[in-house]
Amino acid sequence: MSFIIRAATRDDLQHLYEMAKLTGGGFTNLPPDRPSLTAKLDLSTKAFERTDDTLEDETFVLILENTETGEVRGTSQLFTQVGQKWPFYSYRITSLTQHSKELNRTMRADMLSLVNDLEGSSEVGGLFLHPSERAGGLGLLLARSRYLFIAAHRPRFGDQILAELRGIIDEKGGSPFWDAIGGRFFGMSFQEADEFNAIHGNQFIADLMPKHPVYISMLEDGARKVIGLPHPNGRAAMRMLENEGFAYHQYVDIFDGGPSMTARTDQVRSIRDAVEMSLDGLLDEGTGEKALIATGHLASFRCCYGNRMLEDDSIRVDPMTAKALNITDGDMVWSIAR
Template sequence: MSFVIRAAAKKDLQPLYEMAKLTGGGFTNLPPDRPSLTAKLEKSDAAYARMEGELADELFVLVLENVETGEVRGTSQLFTQVGQSWPFYSYRMTTLTQHSRELERTVRAELLSLTTDLEGASEVGGLFLHPNERAGGLGLLLARSRYLFIAMHRARFGDRILAELRGIIDERGGSPFWDAIGGKFFGMSFQEADYFNAIHGNQFIADLMPKHPVYIAMLEESARKVIGLPHPSGRAAMRMLENEGFHYDGYVDIFDGGPTMVARTDNVSSIAGARQAEVHDDQLDKGEKSLIATGNLRNFRCCYGAREFRGDGIAVDARAADILQIGKGDIVWSIPR
């Protein structure tokens, strides 16, 4: 079977809704709520339609489609500039050092401080792959196709980029981190707060969350030990992000305490390594395994294929050329697989 990454359209609402019901909670960017998903697709449609190249508050939704069946089996999202419609809150882990001469003792306390440091950055998120398709490198295709999209539309994205990883969720579907902090002030379970955030945004955090730093030592051990840890299902995603040049810099999600990974956009490996070339041959037999993309905005398409650079041009295999709907003279962008 062959798969292609393409721009999402309004017709994709039902498969996105069906996948959203499979996420298991804590997945803010893909809520199992039709009106919210409809709003996302409408915002994405407007972003694909806008031809101006400057940075703005936009959302691009991509989907993974089975070429043979036409079924949508995965999705991912790109946010061009977070924190514009409402503040983008994170907790930042910091250390306060204090010294007593009388006791001859130095004490270092770890704190969680509410911050909007990451406001204005771009974000890659909303990646979900149908459980029946989690093989054959499709998760990697979903993840890395976003970086090719950024490289191809670089002016539409910020100089920093982040990725939020889902934190630890217990067997009840709750969050030890939320229960220790947010739950104390909001009278809401993690699932209720997470769902409200997915539908309405996190302005209610700004309205009600105490602004003073939280001393980590005062939290329950169940909460302390999950700060900055990804959900077990997100460990592979964290490794992929690290391979791309992202790093954990002490920022954690205000709901579940999961790590926020950050990078300079131009330093992300798949963005820095993306190469543009004109197709000189679309019948390549063997070549370097690669991700190959073409098209502008709504016409973006990306798939696995083989490439070989020849002078100032590129040769691609026939199957990839067919999936991407390209031929000699067309422009493609590619990175090694």
């Protein structure tokens, strides 16, 4: 089978909707709501059509397509500058140390403080791979293709990049973290709040969430234990982010307590090590090194796995990759070792 990453179009609405119904909740960037998905595709289309190389608040949606069947089997998203339309909230784990001379005792308390520290960052998110395709490195292709897109369009992205990982959700679709904090102030279940956020944004958090720090020791055990932990299905994603140079700096999601990972954009491995060269010939079958290979600008962006050989200021790729990406000698190609 042959898979490519390409720009999403409005014609992908049904595909995205079918995948959204498989997420199991807690997936804000891919809600099973047609109007929301339509609006997201409209924003993405406008972003792909804008040609100015300047940083603005934009959303890009990418699609994983099986080129043999035409089936859409995955998706991922890029947000160029979060917190512009409405505030971008996180909890940051902070500490307060106090000392009593009379008791000769020092107490250290960890707290959750509501912050906008990550506002203005770019974000990679919305990655979902169809359950039947979770083999063969397609999740890695979806994830790392985003970094090649950023490298190819660097002026459109900020100097810091973040990734939010879904937190722990129980078998009923609830969140122990939300139940312990947000649920007490909003009178909404986690699923209701998550769906409302996906469709309407999180301004309601600004309106009603208490601004004072929350002492972690006062939370129930079930909530304390999940703070900063990724959903079991997200552990592999967390390892991939760490391999790219992302780190956890005590920021957690305000809904489910999942970890937010951050990195300097130019230090993300797949951005830092990506190279752009012109195509100069094809490889013999079975030669070259395995790589992610991409070409095209904005809406014509395409990316796939293939083989490459770097030669001074040019690159050669295998014939199957050249066909999948529709490239010929002289075309500019971005690549990164697999």
